[in-house]
Amino acid sequence: MAYETLKQEIIEYSKSIGVDKIGFAPANEFAELKSKLKLQEDSGFKSGFEKGSIAERTEPARLMSEAQSIIAIAIAYPSRLKNAPKSVKGDRRGLFCRASWGKDYHHVLREKLELLGTFIKEKVEGFDYKPMVDTGELSDRAVAERAGIGFSGKNCAIITPEFGSYVYLGEMITNIPFPSDQPVDDGCGECTKCIDNCPTGALVEGGRLNAQKCIAFLTQTKGFLDDEYRGIIGNQLYGFDTCQVVCPKNKHVDFHLHAELEPDPELVKPKLIPLLSMSNREFKEKFGDMAGSWRGKKPIQRNAIIALAHYKEISAVADLIRVMQKDPRPVIRGTAAWALGKIGTREAFDAIKVAREIELDEEVIIEMEKGLNFQYVSN
Numbered sequence: 001m002a003y004e005t006l007k008q009e010i011i012e013y014s015k016s017i018g019v020d021k022i023g024f025a026p027a028n029e030f031a032e033l034k035s036k037l038k039l040q041e042d043s044g045f046k047s048g049f050e051k052g053s054i055a056e057r058t059e060p061a062r063l064m065s066e067a068q069s070i071i072a073i074a075i076a077y078p079s080r081l082k083n084a085p086k087s088v089k090g091d092r093r094g095l096f097c098r099a100s101w102g103k104d105y106h107h108v109l110r111e112k113l114e115l116l117g118t119f120i121k122e123k124v125e126g127f128d129y130k131p132m133v134d135t136g137e138l139s140d141r142a143v144a145e146r147a148g149i150g151f152s153g154k155n156c157a158i159i160t161p162e163f164g165s166y167v168y169l170g171e172m173i174t175n176i177p178f179p180s181d182q183p184v185d186d187g188c189g190e191c192t193k194c195i196d197n198c199p200t201g202a203l204v205e206g207g208r209l210n211a212q213k214c215i216a217f218l219t220q221t222k223g224f225l226d227d228e229y230r231g232i233i234g235n236q237l238y239g240f241d242t243c244q245v246v247c248p249k250n251k252h253v254d255f256h257l258h259a260e261l262e263p264d265p266e267l268v269k270p271k272l273i274p275l276l277s278m279s280n281r282e283f284k285e286k287f288g289d290m291a292g293s294w295r296g297k298k299p300i301q302r303n304a305i306i307a308l309a310h311y312k313e314i315s316a317v318a319d320l321i322r323v324m325q326k327d328p329r330p331v332i333r334g335t336a337a338w339a340l341g342k343i344g345t346r347e348a349f350d351a352i353k354v355a356r357e358i359e360l361d362e363e364v365i366i367e368m369e370k371g372l373n374f375q376y377v378s379n
C-alpha cells in the first residue's frame with residue numbers, strides 16, 4: 001500500500017475517534033533539542049520529572065530500533081469553566097489548572113493512540129509502534145512542532161492555529177516511513193506577554209523555562225514551598241495557567257469537543273477546608289481520575305493550606321490548629337503553623353506557641369517561628 005494513501009486513511013480514521021489534529025514527522029534525531037536539553041541541565045533548569053537520558057529523549061531510534069516516523073496527535077481542551085462556584089469569605093476555594101480538568105488526559109490520549117495503532121496494524125502486516133503521552137522519553141512538544149501540529153511559543157507551549165495552546169499532545173513512533181508534514185511558522189513575533197506576566201520570571205528567555213521557578217512545577221513538589229513562592233501561588237492547588245491565559249493566540253479560544261474532558265466545577269474549584277481532613281481513600285475517590293492527582297494528596301493539601309493563608313481565612317483557624325497539632329507529616333504541620341501566623345488571630349498565635357513547646361521536628365519548628373513572627377491581626 002502506498003504510504004500517502006495509508007496516511008490519508010489514518011487522518012480520516014483519527015477524526016472519527018475524536019483526534020482533533022494529527023501530523024506526521026520523520027523519526028530522525030532531534031539535534032537542536034539535544035543542545036537545548038544540555039543547556040537546561042547545565043543551568044539547573046530541569047524539573048526532575050523528565051524521563052530518560054538526553055540521548056533517549058532526542059533519538060527515537062534508541063526507543064525503537066526500526067523507528068521511521070512519528071505520528072503526533074492533539075486533542076483540544078476547554079479553557080473556560082462554566083458555572084464556576086464563587087470563592088467567598090468563609091468558604092474559600094482552590095483551583096486546578098486547565099490541563100487537569102476532566103478525565104486524566106494521559107488516559108484519553110493513550111486510548112486514541114491505541115485505537116490508531118490497532119487500525120494501522122489491521123492494514124499493514126508487521127506494523128510496530130510505541131505510544132507516549134507526556135511521561136515518555138520523547139518531548140511531546142518537539143515532536144508536535146516537527147509534525148506541524150503547531151509552533152513552539154515563547155511560553156514553551158505548542159500553539160496550534162486552530163485551538164491555541166489548549167491542546168493535549170501525544171505521539172507514537174512507528175516503523176513506517178510516512179510522508180512528513182510541514183512545521184507551522186513561528187507566530188510569536190515581537191510579543192513577550194507570557195514572559196512579562198510570569199510572576200516568578202521562570203521564562204528566562206523566549207522558549208526557555210526554568211522549571212525550578214515555574215509555579216506549575218512548584219505546585220507539584222512535596223516538600224516545604226520556598227517562602228518567596230508562597231505569596232505568589234495564591235489559591236492554585238495544581239498547575240498554573242497564566243502564560244497561556246495572557247497569550248493573544250488563546251484569545252476567545254474555548255473548545256468543548258470531548259465530553260470526558262469537561263470539567264466538574266466542584267472538582268476543579270474545590271472548597272479548601274474539607275481538603276485538609278481528607279483521607280487517602282477519599283482523595284483517590286474524589287480526585288483520582290484527574291491528571292492533577294498524580295502526586296497524591298500531600299502537595300494538594302500543602303497548597304490548600306497556603307491558599308487559606310493567602311485569603312487570611314479566619315474560619316479555617318480551628319482546622320489548621322488541628323492539622324498543626326495532629327498531622328504526622330512535617331510539611332503539612334509546618335505549613336499549617338506558618339499559615340496560622342499569616343492569618344494572625346490571637347487563637348492562632350496561642351496555638352502555635354503551645355505546639356512549639358512540644359514539637360520535635362526542626363523544620364516544623366522553623367515554620368512555627370516564622371508564623372510567630374507575623375503581625376497579630378485580630379480575632
Ligand code: SF4
Binds near residue numbers: 191193194195246
Ligand atoms: Fe508567544 Fe506572546 Fe503567546 Fe508568549 S504570549 S507564547 S510571546 S504569542
